[in-house]
Amino acid sequence: MSWNRIVLFFITVFFFHTGAVQAKELRVLSEDELIIQGLLYEEYRAFDRSRYVFGQLYDTTGAKVYLFKEMTASLFSKTNIDESIKRLKIWDEKHPDTLEVKRLLIPLYLTANRVGEAKTEAEHLLERSNKAMDMELASNPFLYTGEFKRALDLLSKVYEKTSNEDVLLRMVVIMDEYTNERIKAIQLLETHRHMNIVSNDVYFTLLSLYVKENNVDGLLRIYKILYDQDKDEKYLNKIIDAYAYKRDIDGAIVFLEKNKTGERILYELYKRKKLFDKAFNLIDSLYAEKKDPRWLAEKGVLLFEKSEDKNDKxxxxxxxxxxxxxxxxxxxxxxxxxxxxxxxxxxxxxxxxGIKIIENALKQQPHNTYYLDSLAWGYYKENKCKKAYEMMKKVVDEEGLDEKEIIEHWELIQKCK
Known part of the structure; x- marks a missing residue:
């Protein structure tokens, strides 16, 4: 709270204290004193009290500004709604063309769950006004009664006039959940985001709709925009998931290379595509990051895999x-x-x-057929033919003869004597 407001607060408290003493003697506060009191209650969101004060002011002066502030406070506090409607209707009967009254009666009726009367007032308002704010207000009773096409028509006109994002998002909910127009809703949102600066609510709504439509390209496009905004890793992971779902490794690689990000993911993708030179070139920066010795082992793997002569000593x-x-x-x-x-x-x-190292690997994964194949090959190299045969037969029984290396090992081990 600023010093000015602190001073104002103490002046106001002193003023009310003095006024309270005078009220005991005179039983009345001046109009200016009541105005200050009502505004103070309003500022501190004591709407029920401000409603009472502005009601007193209206009864005393008959000024419509106090009546409308009384009604507004009633709406905010959700109290004395029926009484407020009665008081406002009396004014309405005397001043039937006052649009401000219609604008207050609609939400008052809806708060009181008197939807039919709210709809009647909405129709009256629409007859007299084509302002965006009035059409948006008038759409609410039709939403309450399930007349979604009518509500959507009104909101569409509002959006045409204003390009208001909140109005568009309300339209999208209606189109998605009630009027079976999800594709059209997506088109509206996409057009809106291309022509306006938008909040993340638009992007999150698009994501929700694209998920319902199982539109992976749409999801990918929006996640890229969100990642470009703040480089949040959760969006990066979603982008990679989308590429994985599409089985588009090349697309994922291009994205990561362009954005100079996700080196670990990029490394794995390079390996999967057998781009060993590119993967090898990444290792030094990955190792420098945390000095994880795993990358030294990876370097050994890649050095062998990328070599044209596998027997180069x-x-x-x-x-x-x-x-x-x-x-x-x-x-x-x-x-x-x-x-x-x-x-x-x-x-x-x-x-x-080599056999001893493979045996250590098998302690971690005793039934891994790749490791059993390696061990069988070790026994074969030592000319331990029976042990090699027994070990390799386990591999063949489990894996079959679909892999080239298994076929080669099996044929040679069977000939071992």
């Missing part, structure tokens, strides 16, 4: 170096253990060490 040595650094720094994820162990076995760098 220099490359294999570098791959092994990355895995050893990662493991020394605490990486024990079975996925990396299997990859590292299989590399040692398949490239015959150190088969015994």
């Amino acid at each position: 220099k490359m294999i040595k570098e791959v092994i170096s990355y895995f050893e650094k990662a493991i020394d720094l605490g990486v024990d994820d079975s996925i990396y253990l299997n990859y590292y162990g299989y590399t040692l076995i398949d490239k015959e760098v150190d088969v015994k060490k």
Whole structure:
């Protein structure tokens, strides 16, 4: 509260205290004193008290301004509604062409649940006025009675005059839930957002409608706009979800590259598309972020995958170096253990060490057929044919012979003696 308002408050309190003493003697306050009292009650939202004060002022002076303030306070406080209607109707009978009365009677009747009378007053108001504010007010009784087409027609005229967002959102609710015009509602919102600066309410409403229509492209478009506004990660995740639903990995990659964001997601997408060079180039910045040694293991994987010559000894040595650094720094994820162990076995760098690493991976996932295949291949490399056969048969029984590598291993192990 500012100093001016503090001073005003104490002056007002003093004034009322003095007035109360005088009222005991004279039993009456002046018009100016009552006005100040009513406005103070109004400011502090004591609407029932302000209604009483302005009612006194109207009874004393007959000035319509006090009557209308009394009615407004009655609406805000939701008290003495029927009495207020009676008092306002008396004025209406004497001044039948006063539009302000119609504007007050409609919400008073609706508050009293006298919808039929509210609709009658709405019709009278529409006969005398085509102002946007009056058409919007007059639409309310028709909404109460379920005459949605009539209400929508009035609100449409209001929107044509004003381009008011709140009016449009009311229209959209009616069109979506009551008049079966959801597609038209979407078109209106899309046109509105292209031609106006809009609040997030418009975007959230569009999202809701696009979900109902299962329109993924629409969702994607709106989430991109929302993300562009404040870079909130929740919108980024929704965008990636939409691309995933569309199975459009290329689109997701283009979006992430353009916005220079979501490096972790982008890395996984690069791997899925086998864009190993691009993925490899991201690793250094990802590792620098938190020094997570997992990225060293990833570097080993990608270095091997992107190499044209899979038997390049220099490359294999570098791959092994990355895995050893990662493991020394605490990486024990079975996925990396299997990859590292299989590399040692398949490239015959150190088969015994490779088997031991695969066995550690199997402690985490004992029934993983990829790891069992690696172990069987290790036994084959050591010429332990029976153990290799028994292990590989488990893999074939579980996975079948659909993968090229399983077929190659199975054929060779069957020939092992």
